[in-house]
Amino acid sequence: MLHFSCDLCGCPLNDQRYVVKLEVAPAFDPDELTVQDLEADHLTSVADELHELELNGEYAAVDSGAKSFRFDLCPRCRDKFVKDPLPRETARRPNFSQN
Ligand SMILES: [Zn+2]
Numbered sequence: 441m442l443h444f445s446c447d448l449c450g451c452p453l454n455d456q457r458y459v460v461k462l463e464v465a466p467a468f469d470p471d472e473l474t475v476q477d478l479e480a481d482h483l484t485s486v487a488d489e490l491h492e493l494e495l496n497g498e499y500a501a502v503d504s505g506a507k508s509f510r511f512d513l514c515p516r517c518r519d520k521f522v523k524d525p526l527p528r529e530t531a532r533r534p535n536f537s538q539n
Pocket residue numbers: 446447448449450451513514515516517518
């Protein structure tokens with residue numbers, strides 16, 4: 441039997457499990473070249489990436505493609521998540537309104 445634990449607080453999950461599915465996709469054409477792309481010093485950035493690869497052992501590719509995430513949440517964290525899905529600092533923005 442599969443065992444789930446909450447991805448936020450780590451508590452073990454029973455039948456009351458909530459699944460969060462997130463998808464992040466570009467709202468623009470990621471293949472479209474911009475002036476910045478053309479002006480960028482690609483040799484330098486490749487060298488930086490190679491250096492980073494040596495340091496971290498992983499390649500930090502520029503990724504503008506779609507990404508999807510899936511999280512399991514307990515009822516408590518689900519309540520917190522639906523109130524504030526993104527870690528915004530709402531306390532500092534008293535004029536922010538949800539329309
Ligand atoms: Zn939780």
